[in-house]
Amino acid sequence: MERPPEMGGLWKRVVVIGGGVAGSLIAKSLQFHADVTLIDPKEYFEIPWASLRAMVEPSFAERSVIYHKDYLTNGRLVMSKAINISKSEVLTAEGRMVAYDYLVIATGHNDSFPKTRTERLKEYRAENKKIKAASSVLIVGGGPTGVELAAEIAVDHPDKRVVLVHDGSRLLEFIGPKAAGKTLEWLKSKNVEVKLRQSVDLNNSLEGSTTYVTSTGEIIIADCLFVCTGKPLASAWLKETMLKNSFDDFGRLKVDENLRVKGYKNIFAIGDIADVKEIKQGYLAQKHALIAAKNLKLMMSGGKESKMATLKPHSMKVIVSLGRYDAVAQFPLTTIIGLVPGLIKSKDLFVGKVRKQLGLDPRLVNS
Numbered sequence: 001m002e003r004p005p006e007m008g009g010l011w012k013r014v015v016v017i018g019g020g021v022a023g024s025l026i027a028k029s030l031q032f033h034a035d036v037t038l039i040d041p042k043e044y045f046e047i048p049w050a051s052l053r054a055m056v057e058p059s060f061a062e063r064s065v066i067y068h069k070d071y072l073t074n075g076r077l078v079m080s081k082a083i084n085i086s087k088s089e090v091l092t093a094e095g096r097m098v099a100y101d102y103l104v105i106a107t108g109h110n111d112s113f114p115k116t117r118t119e120r121l122k123e124y125r126a127e128n129k130k131i132k133a134a135s136s137v138l139i140v141g142g143g144p145t146g147v148e149l150a151a152e153i154a155v156d157h158p159d160k161r162v163v164l165v166h167d168g169s170r171l172l173e174f175i176g177p178k179a180a181g182k183t184l185e186w187l188k189s190k191n192v193e194v195k196l197r198q199s200v201d202l203n204n205s206l207e208g209s210t211t212y213v214t215s216t217g218e219i220i221i222a223d224c225l226f227v228c229t230g231k232p233l234a235s236a237w238l239k240e241t242m243l244k245n246s247f248d249d250f251g252r253l254k255v256d257e258n259l260r261v262k263g264y265k266n267i268f269a270i271g272d273i274a275d276v277k278e279i280k281q282g283y284l285a286q287k288h289a290l291i292a293a294k295n296l297k298l299m300m301s302g303g304k305e306s307k308m309a310t311l312k313p314h315s316m317k318v319i320v321s322l323g324r325y326d327a328v329a330q331f332p333l334t335t336i337i338g339l340v341p342g343l344i345k346s347k348d349l350f351v352g353k354v355r356k357q358l359g360l361d362p363r364l365v366n367s
């Protein structure tokens with residue numbers, strides 16, 4: 001690992017746990033300023049909001065599923081889950097102890113994706129085959145994942161019957177009712193059948209069966225099922241560690257305005273796992289990564305704590321893509337749907353932008 005001569009004794013060990021949106025960016029940002037180790041169970045970072053497009057267009061994942069080694073050229077990857085931490089070390093599931101001077105926790109949400117990029121791309125091809133072969137698709141869950149998937153399928157395969165079942169009283173409950181109402185109308189205009197206030201008992205559906213029964217007794221026949229009910233935060237493992245008293249009621253780590261876990265001078269928590277009072281969005285996770293990177297550089301160079309960057313509250317800005325051309329956007333003063341927000345997000349889904357931020361070619365795959 002390249003160490004600039006001027007760093008001398010200041011070359012500190014920074015361990016980043018979680019190679020998602022926030023973890024990948026902070027690891028990349030610090031790799032020439034510290035001895036960086038990234039701990040992540042996979043050999044790749046994946047842009048989460050590009051995953052629904054990749055299901056209807058598997059080649060899209062060639063750019064959105066990125067080897068850690070492509071952007072982490074001056075750091076090391078430990079491909080495992082972190083299972084415990086002490087004041088100076090992280091223990092991984094494989095039994096490795098990784099020593100740190102500074103720790104960054106960025107474990108966001110649990111996922112169960114394959115370890116290798118090749119396997120992940122294969123999964124997308126298999127899902128795409130499943131969609132193409134189906135004449136009817138059932139999607140359970142009307143949050144951003146379910147809505148974006150329903151829209152992708154409805155736009156690319158208008159011939160297929162798409163049914164979206166959601167147990168809440170409206171779609172996209174994390175944003176305002178106006179955006180939710182407009183989204184519902186948009187989906188209906190694309191012939192997606194939306195069933196609100198209903199759930200599907202997936203435990204009692206027979207393996208291989210194409211018949212599903214909702215909580216109101218409605219029968220839905222679907223060749224293909226996608227469960228999009230949201231993933232839990234990946235913080236359970238921390239509850240048996242020295243940070244067990246650092247959680248809020250939602251399982252998030254309590255942080256100060258500099259993004260350090262409260263009570264710890266050398267442990268940061270960033271991204272969805274931090275208890276910052278804001279909606280959980282990738283662009284905010286990226287902001288956390290850049291602020292924490294700045295603070296770590298300051299601390300490692302012996303700068304004054306009073307000079308540390310602080311997190312400023314952000315006004316709410318959410319764009320949910322609706323297929324390749326349209327989107328629904330909620331900005332502080334207005335909610336819009338259609339081609340205009342679609343132009344901002346839906347064509348490339350910010351994939352080029354994220355790649356560029358990681359120092360990669362926005363268009364080409366380097367691997």
Ligand SMILES: Cc1cc2nc3c(=O)[nH]c(=O)nc-3n(C[C@H](O)[C@H](O)[C@H](O)COP(=O)(O)OP(=O)(O)OC[C@H]3O[C@@H](n4cnc5c(N)ncnc54)[C@H](O)[C@@H]3O)c2cc1C
Pocket residue numbers: 017018019020021022023039040041042048049080081082083106107108109110111144145148234237270271272273280281282283284285319320
């Ligand atoms: C369908 C969908 C659409 C979205 N659309 C948008 C959008 O348009 N715009 C936007 O800004 N945001 C969007 N988001 C939200 C955004 O993806 C999240 O806010 C962001 O991913 C949070 O980043 P993170 O780094 O905190 O966590 P994640 O990106 O979830 O990364 C966590 C990483 O930690 C790893 N990990 C977990 N446990 C451990 C462990 N014990 N040890 C080591 N590693 C571990 C995981 O494997 C993963 O790599 C969307 C999310 C989804 C699911």
